[in-house]
Every structure is written in C-alpha cells, then in structure tokens.
Amino acid sequence: MEKKMQKEGTGVKEKARQKMGKKLLNNLGLKLVSIFLAVVIWFAVVMISNPKDSVTFSGITVNLVNTELLDSEDKLYEVQDNSDKVRVTVEAPRKVINQLRSSDIIAEADVSRLTEVNTIAINCSLLNNAVEISSITSNPDVVRLKVEDKASKWVNIKRNTVGEVAEGYMVYSIVSDDTRMVISGPESVISRVDHAGIEMDVSGATDNVSGNAEIRFYDSEGNLIDDTDIIRNADSMHVEVTIYAMKEVPVEALATGTPAEGYLMTGVVECEPSTVVLAGTASALADVNKVSVTIDITGESEDEERSILLRPYLDSGIRFADSNFNGKINAIVHIEPSVERTLTISGRNVSVANLPEGFELEFGEGQLTYRLRISGLDHAVSAVEQSTVQGTLDIGAWMQEQNMSELREGNYEIPIVFELPGNVAIENEISARVTISRIDEEDEE
DSSP states (O other), X not given: OHHHHXXXXXXXXXXXXXXXXXXXXXXXXXXXXXXXXXXXXXHHXXXXXXXXXXXXXXXXXXXXXXXXXXXXXXXXXXXXXXXXEEEEEEEXXXXXXXXXXXXXXXXXEEGGGOOTTSEEEEEEXXXXXXXXXXXXXXXXXXXXXXXXXXXXXXXXXEEEEESOOOTTEEEEEEEESXXXXXXXXXXXXXXXXXXXXXXXXXXXXXXXXXXXXEOEEEOTTSOBOOOTTOBOSOSEEEEEEEEEEEEEEEEEEEEESOOSTTEEEEEEEEEESSEEEEEEOHHHHTTOOOEEEEEEOTTOOSOXXXXXXXXXXXXXXXXXXXXTOOSEEEEEEEEEEOEEEEEEEEGGGEEEEOOOTTEEEEEOTTXXXXXXXXXXXXXXXXXXXGXXXXXXXXXXXXXXXXTOSSOOOEEEEEEOEEOOOTTEEEOSOOEEEEEEEEOOHHXXX
C-alpha cells in the first residue's frame, strides 16, 4: 500500500514540473525581449538622471613610497624627464565628477616594484575609497628613475677674491671658517668634483673685507659643476680678507768690525735684491723708509758674502708683499789688501798757521823735503798727487796740546798736519824743526 502511495506522489510531482517547464518556455523569446528592454530602460533612466563622465587633472605629483629601500643599499635616485608629474583621468558618474578636485587624487609609485630598467608603475586612487568611480588612470603610467651608487669624499676649499683693490694696496690673506668639507651625492657627480671654491669681492678696498660667500664646486680644470644633487652641510661660509698697504723701500747693509791686518773694506756693499716691497697697515708703514742690516767683517781678508734674513729687522706688524719672496737678501762686503806708498813732499808745501803776534818762526836747515808714508786701497793711494799735498804747522793747536798758555822762544819740533783724502791714512808722523823767537821792536820799526 505504501509503495503504491509513494509511486502516485512521485507521478504528481513529475506532472507539476512538466507543467511549470511548459509555462516558462511558452513565449520564451517574448520574455527575453522583455527582460532586455527592462534593463535598457533602467540604464537609460540612470544615465538620464546621473550620466557617466570623465575629468583629467594635470600636474599631479607622484609620491614615491618605500624609498628607504634604496637608502639601505647606499643608492640615490633621480626622477627622469619629470615623469613624477602626471595627468590623471577619472571616469565616474557626473555627480561624482563635479565634486572631484585635484587634491582628491592620490598617485603613488612603490620603489619595491622597481624594474630592471628603473621604472615603477603608478597606482592612482581617490582619498575617499567609498566614492564610486568607473576607472582612474595616469599618463604616463610609470615613473622613470636614474639610480646610482651613493658616494662621498672630502674636498679642499679654495679661497679667491674678485675685483681689484685700490691702487697701492694688496690682498694679503684670505681666511675662511674651514679649509675642507665633506660632500656626498651620486657617484657620477661626486667623482667629477675636484675642489670647492668661495669668492669675495674686494673691488676698490683699502681696508679688511668680510662676509659670507657661496660655496661652489669645480672640476680639475676649473669648470663649474651643477651642484643640484650634491649634499653638503653648508651652502655658504664666512670669509675674512686682510687688505694691506704696500711700500717699496731700499735695503741697506752696514759693515761692522775691522778686517784682518793689512786689509780694508772698500766701502762698497752690494745687496740683492736692493729693494723690497713691504705690506702692512698704512700707519705701520708710515715711518719705514729703509731696511738696514749689519754684517760683521772682523778678521776678514776677502769679500764677505752673507745670506741675511730680513724678518728680524722688521716690526711685528709688517710683512713682505710678495708671497713668493723668501725673506732673504744676499749681501757682499768688498774687502781688499791695503797698499803703502811713500811721498816726497816739498818744504814749500808746508805753511804756518796761528803763530801768535810778536813772534817769528824759522825752519831748521836740511828740511827741503819730507818723506810721507801713506796707505789705503790701491785706487785711493794711486790717485794722490804728491805735488798737491799740503802740510800745515798749526802753532795754536800745538800750544793747546802742550798746555802752553804763552808761546816762549826756543827750538821745537812741531808735527806737520798733511791734508789727504779721507780714504788714505798717514803711516808716519813728520815733525818740522823750527826756531821761534820774538820780533825785536827795532826790527819792526
């Protein structure tokens, strides 16, 4: 009985399915067309009330993320061709489009996705993820990078001036806070840097100049290098320029002491250079008219040549204007043998002076000539003409030497004083034998 009832139930269900299938398939084409038309009508209604539109924003900056991955590998990057500035196009319903601003756009490039050709795909989105959009794209769609190893090194800082100081002045020194600095950046740039340089304008200066000077970088040939990618701890540096007045003065060498016996100094002292240019403040140079040095020639029998440092002979505030001058001069004191010569001087060349009134003087017999020995340098001794040499018996001077207040009659030997050039010496003393007597009054009459 149960089996029969189950069989009858199954048959009823089967008949119901068949009946439902006939209803669904009945006028199937008409039903599909109805569905399609319903969708079209819905879409049209939507489009009419809130149609799809698009907008493009220019100059959107792409934010690079995870750049520390390059830093950890000591690498630096540079964006090529401004590829981090893109145009972003958004497709969305018009209501959304009308409310969008460029500040709503996010453009990112993840450095972790850097390709072998150094490009990174750009991912664009909106700040508000809940806003419904159809699409968002950028042009270009990748950021192009130049990736290099990071390099650093120390470079010297060269200091220079530009312009000309006032006439009669000079740049004595340039001092900056530092003489070296460390720089870093892309290896291709850092490898080209030979030195840093700073300049200070001194046009027309008559006093010290100071200020901050911009630091620039140069290659080995002195060409300026674009320092956009160079990292340093300062862009400028304090500089002080010392300006000094200049004055050219002669160098004078003075001989001290006495040469060896039988030798004389000629009086000629040569200095090379014969002048020097000094530098200092105008007040320090005002009273400097020469530089005098000394040379000791004691016991010398030939020309004495010395190399002398001038620095000890200058005041502390005075320097040499020429930085290449070593501060030394070469001085030569000329020394020659002394020569002797005997002159025969006629008695007629000897005169009497300062004989007190009331006295007369008569030369003793046999004094027609006097033999005078002289010495000195050869050219000086040879130049003496014996016929022109004059001698004098100065009675007044002789009386003073003898402490004689009144002249008395008698026979005396009185020295003759001969007139010779200052560079010729007399080696022997010559005296004249004379008789001094009073003049009789009768003789006067």
